[in-house]
Amino acid sequence: MENLYDVIIIGSGPAGLTASIYTTRSALKTLVLAGEKWGGQLQLTSLVENFPGFPEGIQGPDLMLNMRKQAEHHGAEIKDINFTSGDFTKRPFSIVAGQDTYKAKAVIIASGADARWLDVPGEKERIGKGVSSCATCDSMFFRNKNVFIVGGGDSAMEEALVLAKVAQKVTLIHRRDSFRASEIMQQRAKDDPKITFMFNSVIAEIKGEGRVQSAVIKNSQTGETKELPVDGIFVAIGHIPNTSLFKGIDLDKEGYVAVRDHYHTNISGVFTAGDVHDRSYRQAITAAGFGAAAALEAERWLSIDGAAVEFKVN
Numbered sequence: 001m002e003n004l005y006d007v008i009i010i011g012s013g014p015a016g017l018t019a020s021i022y023t024t025r026s027a028l029k030t031l032v033l034a035g036e037k038w039g040g041q042l043q044l045t046s047l048v049e050n051f052p053g054f055p056e057g058i059q060g061p062d063l064m065l066n067m068r069k070q071a072e073h074h075g076a077e078i079k080d081i082n083f084t085s086g087d088f089t090k091r092p093f094s095i096v097a098g099q100d101t102y103k104a105k106a107v108i109i110a111s112g113a114d115a116r117w118l119d120v121p122g123e124k125e126r127i128g129k130g131v132s133s134c135a136t137c138d139s140m141f142f143r144n145k146n147v148f149i150v151g152g153g154d155s156a157m158e159e160a161l162v163l164a165k166v167a168q169k170v171t172l173i174h175r176r177d178s179f180r181a182s183e184i185m186q187q188r189a190k191d192d193p194k195i196t197f198m199f200n201s202v203i204a205e206i207k208g209e210g211r212v213q214s215a216v217i218k219n220s221q222t223g224e225t226k227e228l229p230v231d232g233i234f235v236a237i238g239h240i241p242n243t244s245l246f247k248g249i250d251l252d253k254e255g256y257v258a259v260r261d262h263y264h265t266n267i268s269g270v271f272t273a274g275d276v277h278d279r280s281y282r283q284a285i286t287a288a289g290f291g292a293a294a295a296l297e298a299e300r301w302l303s304i305d306g307a308a309v310e311f312k313v314n
Contacts, residue, residue: 004103005031007298008095010083011110011242013040014284015274015291017067019108020076022295028302031104032071032078033097039064040112041275042284046128049140051284060128063284083111088248088267105306106269106298109249109257110291111242113275113282118150118235122206130212130232133239134282135159142232144168148215150203151236152176157185159236164194167232173198175220206233241276254279263294269306271298 007023009016012034023030042048045060054063072078081098092103115133117123123131132138135149135158143166149159152174163170172189177199179186189195198217204225205216212233218225241256243249250258250266257265257277265272273294274287 008104015287016110018288018291019295024074135162145231156236
């Protein structure tokens with residue numbers, strides 16, 4: 001039947017598009033449900049300097065467009081529609097997106113995760129223009145600059161330590177009077193002379209002509225505000241994995257897809273790749289690697305375990 005695919009990939013970031021390159025090159029009929037806003041978080045990123053093959057860097061949207069063109073060149077069918085539901089209780093799996101239902105012998109969940117943002121005035125329009133959620137990705141743009149980090153957990157401490165290697169001054173801003181980060185991470189941050197702390201404080205507004213130039217800081221206890229100059233603001237208050245629509249797929253306590261034995265989920269024939277399961281790295285290159293691995297696992301499953309399943313479409 002026309003709507004039966006060997007593999008349906010849900011998501012179109014580096015993980016999903018890389019997976020589709022591998023599946024199509026393995027002669028597997030592949031559909032990518034890219035979403036109305038395709039391309040993942042790199043569509044919100046400016047210059048990407050740490051993806052191999054681009055010695056002078058590449059703009060995030062250009063990188064994703066290149067990945068998409070490569071996937072389509074190898075035969076992937078890509079639809080810019082949103083996944084809405086899936087029935088993983090019987091094979092072939094039923095995947096609903098837009099107004100249509102598609103059937104899949106195997107599925108790769110690569111729906112990614114979204115950074116938690118502050119949701120304050122001036123933030124959204126400056127993402128990629130001084131506002132970031134990834135120090136590893138963007139620290140080099142802030143060499144000898146003054147930066148703020150918002151957060152109080154281990155991730156915030158890690159971001160601060162990364163930035164302290166290049167920035168002139170790093171200020172950790174936390175809404176409470178103490179951090180929730182582990183003692184060892186707090187101590188490492190406290191031991192770095194470039195890192196200072198601002199407790200009981202929140203960013204109320206981000207300002208600047210074209211890019212970040214200052215931030216309005218509000219004392220969470222007194223309500224007093226002050227405007228401070230700053231070159232960059234890193235938000236480290238967590239990520240939200242895009243898993244709420246996947247019924248029957250086991251998640252961990254933080255909502256990420258639970259991985260079993262090389263990118264398998266609890267459902268045989270359903271695999272996962274990228275930030276939707278990865279809370280540790282969240283890099284374009286690791287997501288792409290996860291996508292390649294998940295595709296290889298899916299191909300292997302279809303040739304061995306999946307080959308024993310009789311796939312019919314009613």
